[in-house]
Amino acid sequence: MDQFVIQGGTTLNGEVTISGAKNAALPILFAAILADGKSTFSNVPRLRDIGTTEALLRTLGAEVNWRGQLLEIDGAKVDKVLAPYELVKQMRASVLALGPLLARFGKAQVSLPGGCAIGARPVDLHIAGLEKMGATIRVENGYINAHIAQGERLHGAEVFMETVSVGATENLLMAATLAEGKTVLENAAREPEIVNLAECLVAMGAKISGAGTSRIEVEGVEALQGCEHKILPDRIETGTFLVAAAMSQGEVLCKNTDYHSLEPVLDKLRDANALVEVSQDSIFVSMRDRELQGVNIKTMPHPGFPTDMQAQFTALNVVANGSATITETIFENRFMHVPELQRMGANIRLEGNTAYCGETAFLSGAQVMATDLRASASLILTGIVAEGETVVDRIYHVDRGYQRIEDKLSQLGAKIKRRHN
Numbered sequence: 001m002d003q004f005v006i007q008g009g010t011t012l013n014g015e016v017t018i019s020g021a022k023n024a025a026l027p028i029l030f031a032a033i034l035a036d037g038k039s040t041f042s043n044v045p046r047l048r049d050i051g052t053t054e055a056l057l058r059t060l061g062a063e064v065n066w067r068g069q070l071l072e073i074d075g076a077k078v079d080k081v082l083a084p085y086e087l088v089k090q091m092r093a094s095v096l097a098l099g100p101l102l103a104r105f106g107k108a109q110v111s112l113p114g115g116c117a118i119g120a121r122p123v124d125l126h127i128a129g130l131e132k133m134g135a136t137i138r139v140e141n142g143y144i145n146a147h148i149a150q151g152e153r154l155h156g157a158e159v160f161m162e163t164v165s166v167g168a169t170e171n172l173l174m175a176a177t178l179a180e181g182k183t184v185l186e187n188a189a190r191e192p193e194i195v196n197l198a199e200c201l202v203a204m205g206a207k208i209s210g211a212g213t214s215r216i217e218v219e220g221v222e223a224l225q226g227c228e229h230k231i232l233p234d235r236i237e238t239g240t241f242l243v244a245a246a247m248s249q250g251e252v253l254c255k256n257t258d259y260h261s262l263e264p265v266l267d268k269l270r271d272a273n274a275l276v277e278v279s280q281d282s283i284f285v286s287m288r289d290r291e292l293q294g295v296n297i298k299t300m301p302h303p304g305f306p307t308d309m310q311a312q313f314t315a316l317n318v319v320a321n322g323s324a325t326i327t328e329t330i331f332e333n334r335f336m337h338v339p340e341l342q343r344m345g346a347n348i349r350l351e352g353n354t355a356y357c358g359e360t361a362f363l364s365g366a367q368v369m370a371t372d373l374r375a376s377a378s379l380i381l382t383g384i385v386a387e388g389e390t391v392v393d394r395i396y397h398v399d400r401g402y403q404r405i406e407d408k409l410s411q412l413g414a415k416i417k418r419r420h421n
C-alpha cells in the first residue's frame with residue numbers, strides 16, 4: 001500500500017491549478033446512462049473514483065473512452081442493469097446508477113453501498129423517492145432490486161426529503177428527467193454540484209427549474225440525447241490548498257477555480273486572519289506576517305460550511321492561536337482524524353459531535369493512518385507544518401478524491417514523496 005512521506009516545517013508558496021470536482025463529475029458521468037447517445041465531458045479529474053465509475057459504466061455496457069483531456073461516454077450502448085458489489089463497495093457514489101438505470105430501462109439491480117468510516121450513510125431517501133415515482137423496490141441479498149411494471153415509465157411525484165441529501169437529490173433528479181409528468185423535489189440539496197448536474201441534464205434535453213434552491217421541478221421527457229458538458233472546479237480541493245497555505249504561513253494562488261461556491265470557507269479563512277482575494281477564476285490567500293487565529297466551525301448543508309472541509313479546518317485550528325470548536329452535524333462519525341492528529345501532539349478534546357481545539361505547544365511528525373478522504377488531507381497538511389517526518393499510511397483514500405496531491409503540493413514547496421510499499 002502506498003504511503004506519503006513528508007518532511008515538515010515548510011511554507012507553501014506559488015500557484016496551483018485546481019482540477020474538476022469529483023462530486024460533480026460522479027453524478028454527471030452516471031447521468032450519461034440516461035442519454036441515448038454519446039456525451040463528451042471536459043474538466044473531468046483523474047481520480048481513483050473516476051476510474052471506478054468508468055469500470056462500472058463499462059460493466060453496464062457503456063462505451064467509455066478518453067480522447068486526450070475529454071471523456072466520452074456512449075449511453076446508447078448500455079444494455080445491462082446490474083451494478084455489482086465488487087465495484088459499488090469501492091465507491092458509495094455508485095448508488096447514483098440506480099435512478100438513471102431505473103428511469104431508462106424500467107429496472108435496476110444495484111448493490112447497497114454500505115457505510116464507511118464517516119458514518120452509516122443509509123440510502124432510504126433514494127429508495128422512498130423512487131417508490132413514490134412508481135418503482136417497486138425490494139432490498140434483498142445486499143442489493144436494491146427495483147423495477148417498474150412492464151411497458152410503464154416512472155411517473156412524476158411530489159417528493160419531500162426529510163433530511164437534506166446531496167445523493168438522494170441527484171438520484172431523484174436524474175430519474176425524474178425521464179418520468180411521465182411533473183416531479184417536485186422538496187427540501188432538495190442546494191450544492192453547486194447539483195446545479196452542475198442539472199445543467200448537464202438540460203443540455204441532454206431535460207426540463208428542470210429550481211436547481212440550486214430547495215425546490216426543484218422537473219417535467220419529464222421521453223428521451224434524452226448525448227451532450228457536451230464541462231465539470232465545475234473542485235471547491236473542496238481549492239479549500240484544501242487554501243487551508244494548506246494558511247496553516248504554513250504561506251501565499252498561494254489557486255487557479256481555474258470559482259470563489260462563488262466557496263464563500264463559507266473564504267469567510268472562515270478571513271476570520272482566521274488570512275488575506276483572501278478573489279478574481280473571476282482564481283483565489284489568492286496569504287498568511288505572510290499574519291497570525292493565524294482558530295475559528296469556530298459548524299458543518300451544514302450548502303450554503304453552510306461544508307462537512308468535506310471540516311477535517312482540514314480541524315488541522316488549521318491545531319496550528320492556530322487561541323481555542324476554537326468544530327461541530328460536525330452531517331455525519332455521525334467524521335472525526336477519525338482527531339486521534340491521529342493527537343498522535344502528532346495536537347491539543348484536541350472530542351465530546352460528542354464537537355472537537356475542542358486548544359493551543360498546541362508543539363507538533364511533531366509521526367506515523368499516522370488515513371481513514372477517509374478528507375481525514376487524509378488533514379493529516380498531510382499537518383505533516384507539512386509539523387517538525388520532522390510524517391508518514392501517512394493508506395493513502396488510497398486520498399487518491400479517491402485528489403488528483404496527484406503530492407505533485408501539486410511539491411510544486412508549492414512541500415517536501416512530500418509517494419512511497420510504494
Ligand SMILES: CC(=O)N[C@H]1[C@@H](OP(=O)(O)OP(=O)(O)OC[C@H]2O[C@@H](n3ccc(=O)[nH]c3=O)[C@H](O)[C@@H]2O)O[C@H](CO)[C@@H](O)[C@@H]1O
Nearest residue numbers: 023093121122123124125126163164165166167168330331
Ligand atoms: C459523491 C458526493 O457527492 N459525496 C458528497 C455527498 O455525499 P452523500 O450524497 O452520500 O451525502 P448526503 O448529502 O446524502 O448525506 C447527508 C446526510 O443525510 C443522510 N442520509 C442520506 C441519504 C439517505 O437516503 N438517508 C440519509 O439519512 C446521511 O447519512 C448524512 O447524514 O454529500 C456529502 C454531504 O455534503 C459530502 O460529504 C460528500 O462528499
Ligand SMILES: C=C(OP(=O)(O)O)C(=O)O
Nearest residue numbers: 023092093308373374401
Ligand atoms: C465524503 C466524500 O466523498 P464520498 O461521498 O464519495 O465518500 C468527500 O468527498 O469528502
